Amino acid sequence: MPDLLAGSAAQRLPLPDADLLLWQQADLGLAYDRLLQQLIEETDWRQERITVYGKPYLQPRLSSWYGDFAYSYSGIRLEPSPWTPTLQQIRKRVEALTRLRFNSVLLNYYRDEHDGMGMHSDDEPELGPRPAIASISLGEERDFILRHRQRKHPGTVKLPLPSGSLLLMQGDTQRYWRHGINKLRRRCGPRVNLTFRRIIAGTPREVRV
Numbered sequence: 001m002p003d004l005l006a007g008s009a010a011q012r013l014p015l016p017d018a019d020l021l022l023w024q025q026a027d028l029g030l031a032y033d034r035l036l037q038q039l040i041e042e043t044d045w046r047q048e049r050i051t052v053y054g055k056p057y058l059q060p061r062l063s064s065w066y067g068d069f070a071y072s073y074s075g076i077r078l079e080p081s082p083w084t085p086t087l088q089q090i091r092k093r094v095e096a097l098t099r100l101r102f103n104s105v106l107l108n109y110y111r112d113e114h115d116g117m118g119m120h121s122d123d124e125p126e127l128g129p130r131p132a133i134a135s136i137s138l139g140e141e142r143d144f145i146l147r148h149r150q151r152k153h154p155g156t157v158k159l160p161l162p163s164g165s166l167l168l169m170q171g172d173t174q175r176y177w178r179h180g181i182n183k184l185r186r187r188c189g190p191r192v193n194l195t196f197r198r199i200i201a202g203t204p205r206e207v208r209v
């Protein structure tokens, strides 16, 4: 049974080698549906071509990178767009809830059931060794899949992320766990996910393939 943290609506998720806090309904200052529509309309969406083991792929989703620094992963380099008022407002709420500071955000737009994200860890060197990543979900509820890199138990963990939820991943989570979003067989509507991150300035940028 997840323990409710004193003075906050966050639940701690009891997974080994992980530090995960979940707010089911974060106060983002605006109705979740309104924010979803605003982000779908205002964001500079792109479908990135990535390279995995030397092979080119189109990512099965749209994405966009905002903030103060460029970001590199899977063979691509994302140049940042400047913060919009909507993103600044969400960042302020996320920072107040988590009591952490973030200087960048990656947005992902899962248009329907055909969009997803492969299993990975957010372990790029520019995030530092034990990054804090705050993930806001809006729109269709999708399962966040978690799998430990070494342990057989508890196996595949499915964490449903409802519209308006805030998931904070920190500590050793990225070191020991991979996560992703599966494509679905059933039809589903749009979902936008925002992962707020802190890029450590001055870290040499490596291109990962």
Ligand SMILES: O=C(O)CCC(=O)C(=O)O
Pocket: 106, 108, 117, 122, 135, 137, 144, 161, 179, 180, 181, 193, 195
């Ligand atoms: O859409 C999600 O909930 C996951 C996003 C994610 O893992 C990422 O942006 O690195």
Ligand SMILES: [Mn+2]
Pocket: 120, 121, 122, 179
């Ligand atoms: Mn991730």
